[in-house]
Ligand SMILES: [Zn+2]
């Protein structure tokens with residue numbers, strides 16, 4: 423039987439080739455990583471041939487096909503910024519990260535759809551984000567861009583499936599775009615994943631507005647705040663308002679094929695619990 427694809431967003435400290443080894447050590451069958459310092463605009467060093475080779479051989483050795491790896495873009499990037507200079511800087515940084523992914527042999531990169539910051543409206547932000555995505559797709563062949571839903575904190579785009587649908591629609595490249603659904607963000611945005619009814623409504627809405635063919639990844643995080651809080655506070659699996667049964671529903675649907683076989687990434691706050699969280703979820 424095929425194992426589920428599950429693992430944490432793991433540290434790439436000391437070099438990206440450390441990530442697959444760290445992930446394998448705790449029983450992961452998927453992982454996420456940053457391909458450069460996520461709090462800086464530019465990478466300090468280009469990736470060396472040696473580092474690229476070491477990453478690829480570590481992935482082979484530990485059985486991580488590219489379909490199980492979902493890199494995450496840096497936190498400074500705002501692809502929907504109405505401020506031209508900030509948006510251009512964001513696009514340049516996003517292109518650099520996508521190129522690094524491509525050099526590592528990776529095929530997708532996960533990013534948030536940005537914030538309108540109050541200087542434009544949602545329609546304006548959708549157009550700006552779509553334009554940015556198009557620019558990156560053009561600059562970096564072979565990489566698919568995976569937009570993540572958000573909790574809807576502040577002026578963040580992405581709390582509604584319609585935002586993601588409209589951006590993807592404007593880009594018009596379903597072969598090279600998709601979405602990643604974060605359970606904590608979904609719960610915070612108003613779909614109560616702690617209840618069967620809330621969960622089923624989330625699946626139905628996703629199916630009708632985006633469609634399962636757009637799904638490229640899942641982020642499995644419990645939530646510190648109640649459903650609908652619009653606050654992005656991750657909790658450990660079973661330690662929040664979604665609860666173990668909420669995740670059991672997801673894993674059962676994943677195993678049955680109702681949810682496509684995409685990488686599932688833990689972004690839970692305590693790295694010491696990752697091994698146990700993986701074990702718990704895999705046992706379902
Ligand atoms: Zn994210």
Ligand SMILES: [Zn+2]
Pocket residue numbers: 570604641689
């Ligand atoms: Zn996430």
